[in-house]
Amino acid sequence: MSGSAPYLRLQGVSKSFGSFTALQDIALDVYEGEFVCFLGPSGCGKTTLLRIIAGLEIQSAGRITQAGVDISRLPPSQRDFGIVFQSYALFPNLNVNKNVAYGLENAGSARADTARRVEELLALVGLPDQGAKYPAQLSGGQQQRVALARALAMSPGLLLLDEPLSALDAQVRGHLRHEIKSLQRRLGVTTIMVTHDQEEALTMADRIVVMDHGIVEQVGTPLEIYREPVSPFVANFIGTMNQLPCQVNGTGGVKLGPLSVACQDHSVQSGASAILAIRPEDVVPHGAGARSPGAPDIIETPGNAFDARIEDMEFLGSFFRAELSGDVLGSHHLLADFSINAVRRMALETGKELTVELPAERVRIFAGTLV
Amino acid sequence: MTDAALNPAANTGPRARFNLEAWVMRGGIAIAGLFLLVSVILPLYAMLSKSFEDKDGNFVGLTNYATYFDTPSLAYSISNSLTVSIVATVIVISLAFAYAYAITRTCMRFKGFFRLVALVPILAPSLLPGISFIYMFGKKGFMRELLMGEPIYGFIGIVLGSSFWTFPHALLIMNTALSLSDARLYEAAEALRASKLRTFFTVTLPGAKYGVISAVFVVFTLVITDFGVPKVIGGQYSVLATDIYKQVIGQQNFQMGAVVSVMLLIPAVLAFSVDRLVQRRQVALLSARAVPYQPKPSRGRDLGALIFCTVIAGMLLLVLGVAAYASFVKFWPYNLSLGFTHYNFEIMDGGGWGAWYNSIKLAALTALIGTGLIFTVAYLVEKGQGARFGRVVIQAMAMVPLAVPGMVLGLAYIFFFNNPANPLSGIYATMAILVLSTVAHFYTVAHLTAVTALKQIDGEFESVSSSLKVPFWTTFSRVTVPVCQPAIFSMAVYLFMNAMTTVSAVVFLYSPDTNLASVAVMNMDDAGDIAPAAAMAMMIVYTNLTAVVIYGLLSRFVEKRTQAWRTR
Ligand SMILES: Nc1ncnc2c1ncn2[C@@H]1O[C@H](COP(=O)(O)OP(=O)(O)OP(=O)(O)O)[C@@H](O)[C@H]1O
Numbered sequence: 055m056s057g058s059a060p061y062l063r064l065q066g067v068s069k070s071f072g073s074f075t076a077l078q079d080i081a082l083d084v085y086e087g088e089f090v091c092f093l094g095p096s097g098c099g100k101t102t103l104l105r106i107i108a109g110l111e112i113q114s115a116g117r118i119t120q121a122g123v124d125i126s127r128l129p130p131s132q133r134d135f136g137i138v139f140q141s142y143a144l145f146p147n148l149n150v151n152k153n154v155a156y157g158l159e160n161a162g163s164a165r166a167d168t169a170r171r172v173e174e175l176l177a178l179v180g181l182p183d184q185g186a187k188y189p190a191q192l193s194g195g196q197q198q199r200v201a202l203a204r205a206l207a208m209s210p211g212l213l214l215l216d217e218p219l220s221a222l223d224a225q226v227r228g229h230l231r232h233e234i235k236s237l238q239r240r241l242g243v244t245t246i247m248v249t250h251d252q253e254e255a256l257t258m259a260d261r262i263v264v265m266d267h268g269i270v271e272q273v274g275t276p277l278e279i280y281r282e283p284v285s286p287f288v289a290n291f292i293g294t295m296n297q298l299p300c301q302v303n304g305t306g307g308v309k310l311g312p313l314s315v316a317c318q319d320h321s322v323q324s325g326a327s328a329i330l331a332i333r334p335e336d337v338v339p340h341g342a343g344a345r346s347p348g349a350p351d352i353i354e355t356p357g358n359a360f361d362a363r364i365e366d367m368e369f370l371g372s373f374f375r376a377e378l379s380g381d382v383l384g385s386h387h388l389l390a391d392f393s394i395n396a397v398r399r400m401a402l403e404t405g406k407e408l409t410v411e412l413p414a415e416r417v418r419i420f421a422g423t424l425v
Numbered sequence: 426m427t428d429a430a431l432n433p434a435a436n437t438g439p440r441a442r443f444n445l446e447a448w449v450m451r452g453g454i455a456i457a458g459l460f461l462l463v464s465v466i467l468p469l470y471a472m473l474s475k476s477f478e479d480k481d482g483n484f485v486g487l488t489n490y491a492t493y494f495d496t497p498s499l500a501y502s503i504s505n506s507l508t509v510s511i512v513a514t515v516i517v518i519s520l521a522f523a524y525a526y527a528i529t530r531t532c533m534r535f536k537g538f539f540r541l542v543a544l545v546p547i548l549a550p551s552l553l554p555g556i557s558f559i560y561m562f563g564k565k566g567f568m569r570e571l572l573m574g575e576p577i578y579g580f581i582g583i584v585l586g587s588s589f590w591t592f593p594h595a596l597l598i599m600n601t602a603l604s605l606s607d608a609r610l611y612e613a614a615e616a617l618r619a620s621k622l623r624t625f626f627t628v629t630l631p632g633a634k635y636g637v638i639s640a641v642f643v644v645f646t647l648v649i650t651d652f653g654v655p656k657v658i659g660g661q662y663s664v665l666a667t668d669i670y671k672q673v674i675g676q677q678n679f680q681m682g683a684v685v686s687v688m689l690l691i692p693a694v695l696a697f698s699v700d701r702l703v704q705r706r707q708v709a710l711l712s713a714r715a716v717p718y719q720p721k722p723s724r725g726r727d728l729g730a731l732i733f734c735t736v737i738a739g740m741l742l743l744v745l746g747v748a749a750y751a752s753f754v755k756f757w758p759y760n761l762s763l764g765f766t767h768y769n770f771e772i773m774d775g776g777g778w779g780a781w782y783n784s785i786k787l788a789a790l791t792a793l794i795g796t797g798l799i800f801t802v803a804y805l806v807e808k809g810q811g812a813r814f815g816r817v818v819i820q821a822m823a824m825v826p827l828a829v830p831g832m833v834l835g836l837a838y839i840f841f842f843n844n845p846a847n848p849l850s851g852i853y854a855t856m857a858i859l860v861l862s863t864v865a866h867f868y869t870v871a872h873l874t875a876v877t878a879l880k881q882i883d884g885e886f887e888s889v890s891s892s893l894k895v896p897f898w899t900t901f902s903r904v905t906v907p908v909c910q911p912a913i914f915s916m917a918v919y920l921f922m923n924a925m926t927t928v929s930a931v932v933f934l935y936s937p938d939t940n941l942a943s944v945a946v947m948n949m950d951d952a953g954d955i956a957p958a959a960a961m962a963m964m965i966v967y968t969n970l971t972a973v974v975i976y977g978l979l980s981r982f983v984e985k986r987t988q989a990w991r992t993r
């Protein structure tokens with residue numbers, strides 16, 4: 055994918071509103087046919103960035119190229135995109151057919167062609183035979199599909215979606231998530247979707263752009279973002295990740311209290327304080343005393359294991375989440391997810407002593423200190 | 426919103442191809458700004474500067490003002506104006522509050538009827554109550570004993586007449602304020618065993634506070650700036666509005682007219698600004714989860730409300746009825762047989778039936794042009810992109826007319842347009858200047874109606890359109906206008922009725938060819954032809970009534986046709 059030239063390229067894009075900097079020096083490449091999600095907390099600048107790509111907002115600095123053409127200064131009407139807003143912005147006085155045909159009619163296509171295209175689009179989004187209805191007569195999910203059909207009507211090269219699912223209830227949302235994704239794959243249209251729902255981003259995106267306070271924190275596939283977050287912010291924003299204070303030692307490993315822990319490569323200077331991060335599901339339970347010589351349990355990285363005690367345990371449907379304490383942890387606690395199977399096999403319960411392992415390839419080190 | 430697309434930001438990259446939309450938008454905003462500048466701001470400036478000049482146009486500083494305050498007969502009008510305005514305001518606010526309370530907070534019967542009757546004065550020019558009161562309390566009035574020898578001409582007449590025609594304006598505001606209330610507050614008060622009186626003072630009044638304050642300022646401004654009532658029934662009791670007229674028409678002293686105008690402008694602007702400040706502090710008292718208050722029946726209270734409303738509605742209808750009756754009576758009070766003799770306007774001074782036709786023409790043109798123009802400007806201001814500074818300035822200029830009394834605007838128009846150096850002086854003494862002044866005079870309320878409607882529609886229609894390569898004017902006509910149709914209709918009927926009834930601005934601007942019904946009422950009354958004046962005033966009422974009926978039918982028709990997509 056990344057071998058070819060990017061379809062959309064942002065270079066040094068910044069935006070300020072008066073003295074407030076909404077976006078700072080954004081660089082991003084989006085490739086043809088990709089589904090990219092902008093993910094970040096409220097107010098981080100996702101919508102602003104999307105509107106800049108659409109030309110609805112003009113960047114204070116920076117350059118945008120689409121399909122090899124510099125579009126930095128073009129008004130929206132001279133760019134090539136379709137857009138779906140959170141409110142859908144369907145024209146209430148026009149029926150579904152007219153809404154979808156809105157751009158086609160204006161472009162002067164023949165009436166029969168328009169009608170055929172509208173029919174095709176409505177079938178595509180799963181709303182055949184609803185063309186005569188008005189938006190007010192449709193459910194939220196149906197309105198959303200009409201907005202999508204309208205955005206796709208002019209066969210845009212780029213589809214922009216601003217929180218398209220956030221106004222829907224959970225069930226419809228889950229369903230539409232799947233549909234939008236498969237539709238996008240079928241059409242192969244390059245798509246950017248704004249969301250603040252991590253689950254949405256993880257399930258739909260080819261790549262996720264994690265944003266915070268007007269800067270891009272990380273760009274990567276859902277798995278990369280989840281497995282290898284580059285900052286505590288990303289780690290915490292997507293899923294849950296334990297964060298423990300540690301000290302980097304000379305060998306590239308870290309010291310967690312008295313324990314020397316091997317970890318993934320990192321760039322923190324030796325001797326500096328750092329943050330050790332690991333996801334709860336990556337913590338491996340072993341029987342108590344598993345570290346003693348001759349114990350049956352096999353620990354792959356024995357140096358990364360320590361004794362702990364289950365302070366609390368909570369059943370979360372498909373697994374248990376335990377809160378662990380231990381000498382190594384000092385006053386901190388460690389969250390660990392144990393499968394039902396493991397809990398049964400090892401008879402884990404509150405108050406039980408056990409040995410836990412932090413597999414080296416799952417331990418990430420971030421610069422900085424815990425606040 | 427956004428400065429999108431139209432902002433020639435200092436970015437890299439090739440320039441946009443010629444962006445027609447951006448230019449049309451900029452051009453529209455420029456024209457709108459120019460219109461408000463010419464129709465409101467420049468005339469006011471001309472008037473202000475006139476007040477600092479002598480007869481030959483030399484700058485004389487505050488000399489005219491000094492003369493004004495040294496002339497007791499003139500300066501005395503300030504306190505007269507303030508007195509009648511304050512007294513009328515107190516009366517109207519108390520009555521309108523009680524009336525609105527009865528309509529919104531009791532289980533009184535015939536609410537719909539009372540609601541409607543209270544609006545009757547809106548149909549009539551403010552000259553009408555004066556005429557009716559002459560028949561009721563004048564020298565030959567059938568109710569003159571009630572005044573115990575006091576003359577109706579003067580203070581009493583002005584207060585009564587003003588109370589009549591400003592009543593519906595106060596009531597509309599109070600009705601809104603009192604119907605926006607949260608039932609849960611009352612349930613809480615009841616649960617705390619607060620007495621009825623205590624509940625009234627701790628829940629009802631604070632809830633309606635902002636509505637009451639707003640109504641106070643509106644009524645005060647209406648009364649102090651009104652010309653019709655004091656003109657007909659003011660007698661020797663001079664007020665600022667009639668002083669302007671006397672100075673300009675009677676004595677041809679334009680400079681002094683300008684000074685009096687400034688005197689009238691000050692309280693109007695003050696009232697306007699204070700009201701704006703107060704309203705800005707209003708926080709949304711109604712949360713989204715508020716439960717509308719449903720009054721429970723209470724025999725004594727409901728009966729009291731019914732009696733009170735009957736009395737008030739009866740008085741309003743009586744005033745209108747007297748004018749109607751008097752217009753048919755052959756020779757009051759000696760020959761009470763009925764006929765149409767007084768409707769034979771051709772034999773009277775004042776313009777005859779032609780004045781009525783002119784008024785209809787003025788009202789229709791004002792409604793048509795005014796609605797189209799004001800709505801379009803509001804659209805550019807509200808939904809436009811780019812030219813942010815221009816839009817802010819237009820928004821501010823659009824608020825100015827509300828603070829400018831009609832008399833002041835009319836005089837300002839003389840100064841500005843009756844000036845050979847002005848390239849627009851050609852419209853002086855034509856129908857065009859009457860339409861222009863009337864649109865300008867009633868601009869603000871229509872503008873606010875349009876803005877409110879526009880704010881309620883989705884802010885992204887224009888963005889969606891541009892993504893579909895559809896220019897904004899197509900979306901304006903295909904979507905925005907149809908969606909805002911109810912507001913557009915109500916703007917049109919508002920402008921029509923006001924153009925029919927207004928006297929104040931046009932009294933300086935009509936010519937023999939463009940005589941108007943409302944002005945004819947005034948002139949016939951001046952000439953002592955009170956019965957024909959009443960007849961012409963009633964013609965205005967009938968015309969407005971017809972307009973309202975047409976409006977109602979049209980609205981219902983459109984509502985039927987559009988109910989498929991209107992969710993209401
Ligand atoms: N027109 C504007 N004027 C001033 N500030 C603005 C404007 N538009 C956006 N901002 C500010 O820029 C920041 C980013 O806004 P943006 O709408 O892009 O956030 P977002 O990431 O989409 O958030 P959300 O998830 O809440 O939609 C916010 O702090 C917002 O207040």
Ligand SMILES: [Mg+2]
Binds near residue numbers: 100101102248
């Ligand atoms: Mg947003």
